[in-house]
Amino acid sequence: MAYRGSVRPFVNFNAKQDAEILHKAMKGIGTDEDAILMLLAARSNDQRQQIKAAYKKAYRKDLVSALKSELGGLFESLIVALMTPPISYDASQLHKALKGAGTNDEVLIEILASRTGDQIKEIIKVYKKEFGGELERDICGDTSGHYRKLLVTLLQGSREEGVDEGKIEKDAKDLYAAGEGRFGTDEEKFITILGNRSAEHLRKVFDAYKKLSGCDIEDSIKGETSGNLESSLLAVVKCTRSVPEYFAEGLYKSMRRAGTDDDTLMRIMVSRSEWDMLDVRASFKKKYDASLYTTIQEDTTGDYQKALLYLCGGND
Template identity: 40%
Template sequence: MDETKCKSSDKTNQCKQKENKYTKSTKREEKINSKDNEKSKDSEKPKGKSKDDDKSKDIEKSVDDEVERLFKAMNGLGTDEQTVIDVIVTKKNQQRQEIRQKYKERYNKDVMSDLKSELSGDLQEVILGLMMTPSEYDVDCLHEAMSGMGTDESMLIGILATRTPEEIKTIKDQYKIEYKKDLEKNIKSETSGDFKELLLELVKGQRPQGDKIEEKISEDEAKKLNKNGKGKLDKKHFKSIFTKYNNKQVPAIFEVYKKISDKDVLELIEENMKGDVKNGYICLVKSYEDPVDYYVERLHGAFDGIGTNDSRLIRISVSRSEIDLAGIKQKYKENYGKSLNEEIKSECSGDYKTALLLLVGEE
């Protein structure tokens, strides 16, 4: 501002005040602009790593480390079975699938093929089973149940009667990929009679899900089943109970049947069926009524008698490991006064025993 334009001292003072005011205002604006620029620069700076980023990198490093351990365990002088057990048995299935994928990326080799060539016997069966996805393992079990002499009714029922429609579809697709044959066709060729018809109904994967129980349905179906107290079984109607209703409704029907007939449904099966279909329906009823108790009984049967049914022991331990194995262990001790760990220690040996004990967990 030009001071010559301020002719009086008052005007001069006014002018100076205006200058000071203007100067202060300008400085304030500059200061604000400066702060805004700093903020803008800060916003342009790359943000620091989040905790999630660090966690993700730690997980990736852990997978890489385990893949390397596994590779070295199978590529030295002989196979380091203990390391293989430590790497695989201690993981969840999702982690094992990450190891499986990373192994392929890093070494351009299939870890399943390497494990198959480096391991043998029961230990191989445990490790390969654990490395499969749940649907792959179901497919393997189903194929095994229909191979060789006779069929394993309980294995077939245990899988097909307890899977959701989505899981059944995945199993059928996986079976076709693995064995170049439809699961339905294999069931038709390997089973027969009423048992075949039951399996074919179950493999359709149309059974309702959920846990809703309707009392009227229970009463109506139980009355039909009782057939006026004559004790005769309408097999077609009996089969429909397992394919029309969910896992909670079916036992509810049998409870009402027991009240009005004074007879357990298992007795009805024993009196009216024989062979594969009888065994199949017994397994089916037990798996619906109490799945944990069903597997406890199956496990005890694996240890009972001459020799151990290692295949059954392995398949139950692997397939139930992330579902209800803890409950199975507890119920086993309650039912038989001996822990599952004790049974394994007395009936199994070597690396196979080590792997199973680690899988089952401490008492």
């Protein structure tokens, strides 16, 4: 598979040299934000971890703490996010979503619906290591009902592989019978099928469902469910159809409302930068007939904006 991230490893990488540049940028009066930004945005996460180690060795100080003491606001949050290994970043976002006052369901849904089974298994391990808790237990303590059941199913990270031709029609009929085809909804059926089948299989099921019922599965979910269950089922369907499109929509919503939702904007830009940002950008352009780059330009300012534009990787 071709690399689809916007941030790629820096070619002539030298961790020791980079650590020195960062040290100079933070020494003395005033901080050279531009130097920090240009350097860190042009390194892969793996390289940033090596810079962190080299910095510690040379200056006996933690690089992230040093950056935090020099920077502020959204720019600081973004740089700290870039310095965090991806799985730790996901784990910390989930921890924050569960441990704050009230649960941030948007974050739970976004991460659990969009990450691969292997990533989810890693997140569970890192969550335990860094926060001393069981992710599943924490999620169960903060959620309830069918919504909880779906999240727990996604947490198992055990989607089937490939397409089971023999099951396509049956799954489509079962979904129809569980929703449109009856009075009241059989949520369990939706959860079992959407939570366990592979993405390739589900795409075929959705086509069969449309033939059978005359409407898209999304419309049925909207008509048959509500609240967090509806949001999480829709997220699963969107990620099954196209993960980049799901994130393009998330980015659009984060910027195109009164006041920018910087938490979401930052989370998506950071977590997709080495994964599929080029596809997210293309989906954004196709869906909204606007460039992600220009939209970020219009919605943000300062060093924070500059860093986001670097992560965007170019203007369509």
